[in-house]
Amino acid sequence: MDLLAQILVNGILLGGLYAVMAQGLALVWGVLNIVNLAHGAFIMLGAYASWYLYTDLGVDPFLGLPLTAAALFALGYALQRGLLNLIVRAPMFNTLLITFGLEVVLTYLAQLVFSADFRTINPPYAGDSYTLGAVTLPMARLAAFGVALALTLGMWLFLLHSRLGRAIRATAQNLVAARLYGVEPRHLYAVTFGLGLALAGAAGGLYGTVSQINPYIGATLTAKCFAISIIGGLDNPLGVMVGGLFLGIIESLTTLYVGPTFADVASFGILVLVLFLRPSGLLGRAA
Numbered sequence: 001m002d003l004l005a006q007i008l009v010n011g012i013l014l015g016g017l018y019a020v021m022a023q024g025l026a027l028v029w030g031v032l033n034i035v036n037l038a039h040g041a042f043i044m045l046g047a048y049a050s051w052y053l054y055t056d057l058g059v060d061p062f063l064g065l066p067l068t069a070a071a072l073f074a075l076g077y078a079l080q081r082g083l084l085n086l087i088v089r090a091p092m093f094n095t096l097l098i099t100f101g102l103e104v105v106l107t108y109l110a111q112l113v114f115s116a117d118f119r120t121i122n123p124p125y126a127g128d129s130y131t132l133g134a135v136t137l138p139m140a141r142l143a144a145f146g147v148a149l150a151l152t153l154g155m156w157l158f159l160l161h162s163r164l165g166r167a168i169r170a171t172a173q174n175l176v177a178a179r180l181y182g183v184e185p186r187h188l189y190a191v192t193f194g195l196g197l198a199l200a201g202a203a204g205g206l207y208g209t210v211s212q213i214n215p216y217i218g219a220t221l222t223a224k225c226f227a228i229s230i231i232g233g234l235d236n237p238l239g240v241m242v243g244g245l246f247l248g249i250i251e252s253l254t255t256l257y258v259g260p261t262f263a264d265v266a267s268f269g270i271l272v273l274v275l276f277l278r279p280s281g282l283l284g285r286a287a
Contacts, residue, residue: 004256005134006134007252008249008253010141011249011252012245013141013142014141014251015249016144016145016148016244017206017207018245018247018248019152019228019241019243020147020152020199021200021207021224021228022225022229022232024197024199024203025222027192027195028196030172031171032080032088034193035092035096035099035226037096037103038099038103038218039218040103040220040223040225041103041110042072042106042201043204043207043221043225044110044204045106046068046200046201047207048114049067049204050064050204061205065147068201068202068205069199072200073194073195075194076194076195077190077193080190080193084193085190103218103222111216116215117214118213118214119212120208120212120213125139125140126139126209128140138210141210143209144206147206151202152241155199155237167188168188168192171189224247227247227267230271231243231247231274246270247267250270251263
C-alpha cells in the first residue's frame with residue numbers, strides 16, 4: 001500500500017506538470033482552431049531558456065519563469081501576427097504544415113545552438129524532499145506542481161473575469177458577433193497565440209527542473225498535450241487540469257503494474273476511449 005500511495009502521489013505531481021503543458025495548446029486550438037504541432041518545441045525552448053538563465057546568469061529557475069514566459073509571449077505574438085494570421089482561415093491542413101515546419105526548424109536550431117546533449121537544471125534544493133507518512137514529496141516536483149496549479153487557476157480566472165479573457169471566449173464562440181462588439185480579431189488572435197506560447201515557456205521551465213532536456217523532446221510533449229486537451233476538453237482550463245492529472249496517474253499506475261514501456265500505450269488508449277465515450281472531453285460541454 002505504501003508503494004501504491006507513493007506512485008499515486010508521483011502521478012498527481014506529474015499530471016499537474018502535464019496539465020500546464022497542455023493549457024497553451026488547448027487555448028490556441030480552442031480559440032484559433034489551430035492544432036499547433038510546434039507546441040512541444042516551444043516547451044523545449046522554454047526549458048532551454050530557464051537552463052540558460054540558471055547556468056549562465058544564476059537566476060533561480062522558478063524566479064526566471066516570468067522572463068521565460070514574457071520572451072515566449074513576444075515570440076508567439078510576432079509569429080501569429082506576421083505568419084499564422086495569413087492562413088488562420090485556411091484549411092486546417094495548411095496550419096498543420098506550417099506548425100510542423102516550425103517544429104522541425106526549432107528542433108534543429110536548438111540542436112545547432114545547444115547540441116544534442118542532455119541538460120539538467122540543478123538548483124541547490126533539487127535533491128530535497130519532504131516526508132509525509134510513508135510518502136516522499138520531492139521539493140522540486142512539489143513546487144512545480146504548485147506553480148502549475150496556480151497557472152491553471154489563473155488562466156481560468158483570466159478567461160472568466162477579465163475584459164480580454166471575455167473577448168477571447170467571445171471570439172472562440174462567435175467571431176461575427178465579436179466583430180460587431182468591436183473585437184479586432186488579428187490582434188486578439190496574436191495575443192491568444194502569445195498567451196499559449198507564454199504558458200508553453202513557463203511549462204518548459206518547470207519541466208527542466210524535474211527532467212532532462214534535449215532538442216528532441218518536443219514531438220513527444222506535443223503528443224501528450226494533444227491527448228490531455230482532448231481528454232479534458234478544449235473549452236475549460238480546469239478540464240485540461242483534470243485531464244493532465246488523470247493521464248499522470250494512469251501513466252504512473254501502468255509503469256508500476258505493467259512496465260514503463262507501456263505508459264504511452266495506456267495514455268493513448270485512454271484517449272481513444274474518451275473519444276469514443278465522450279468526444280467533448282471529461283469536463284467539456286457536450287454538443
